[in-house]
């Protein structure tokens with residue numbers, strides 16, 4: 001098929017692909033049907049029957065109005081998100097400070113559509129989330145990677161120097177970072193915000209807190225810095241802690257002027273009435289979901305301890321996954337686990353592997369397989 005499409009013929013003209021996507025494959029982790037899927041940091045617990053019932057009822061109600069376009073500005077959902085963040089992080093936000101889209105992936109795209117573009121640069125610090133360069137590419141934004149330290153932390157002076165050197169219009173900081181699990185201290189985020197504020201023409205700092213709910217006690221959220229920083233955006237998602245990856249709901253908090261810029265570039269009615277209804281029904285259950293997050297955090301800390309006891313290197317984790325290593329042949333290890341029904345992720349610096357925190361039963365299956373394959 002592909003070969004045919006690649007070959008121009010008089011009756012089949014070549015497709016005018018943008019040069020930067022010629023020969024590229026769609027990105028994505030393998031979706032394999034195996035017993036233990038611990039590779040994309042999903043919440044291992046499906047929604048409770050109470051959540052299922054309320055979501056279903058909300059969808060039924062929304063369906064009655066599907067002849068109409070949905071609320072373009074989804075104000076009710078933005079109010080619910082603000083109420084949730086007040087409880088989760090203790091930060092009071094107005095609905096005008098919230099934005100949502102089909103996954104935080106789309107929120108990021110909106111950010112780069114509004115603040116990136118040709119002749120501009122987006123900057124992040126490696127190792128980090130592998131989707132960021134794709135958003136840059138798709139918005140014709142230049143892409144630059146600074147570096148993190150050996151322990152995956154970000155040195156504030158190094159970060160400042162990198163920002164000065166490249167004068168980006170967008171800086172992307174994942175905290176907790178994927179694939180390392182590393183959260184940034186407020187002092188580092190403040191250093192980045194300060195340096196970004198010095199860039200002529202401006203620079204938006206995006207803190208991607210997709211795993212924010214899993215942060216350890218005492219780790220701050222960048223939401224606390226919003227009041228004093230109009231060039232800060234903090235993105236979150238319902239895909240991880242909320243166990244709603246299939247619903248595709250991500251969101252962001254920022255100053256109203258920043259949110260207004262995103263409203264300009266979004267597609268009309270980008271958030272369907274069904275999606276809005278699902279998100280609101282799930283948010284009404286945030287209390288019980290947060291209890292589950294507490295259990296996952298404990299499971300994570302126990303897993304970190306177990307891996308270290310076996311002499312492995314493990315990155316400190318504020319997320320629902322653990323990066324561990326190092327292995328001379330990580331591909332062989334990954335394959336060995338897969339043969340035992342355990343799918344993890346081959347990602348991160350050479351020699352490291354990432355495993356998502358599952359149910360106790362799934363974690364046990366991972367441990368058993370690892371002991372067998374790695375001979376721990």
Ligand SMILES: *Cc1c(COP(=O)(O)O)cnc(C)c1O
Pocket residue numbers: 041102103104105106129174177178208210236237238239240245249250
């Ligand atoms: C999983 C993840 C997201 C969430 O993406 P959604 O589109 O909301 O599902 C965002 N950022 C990072 C770093 C992630 O790992």
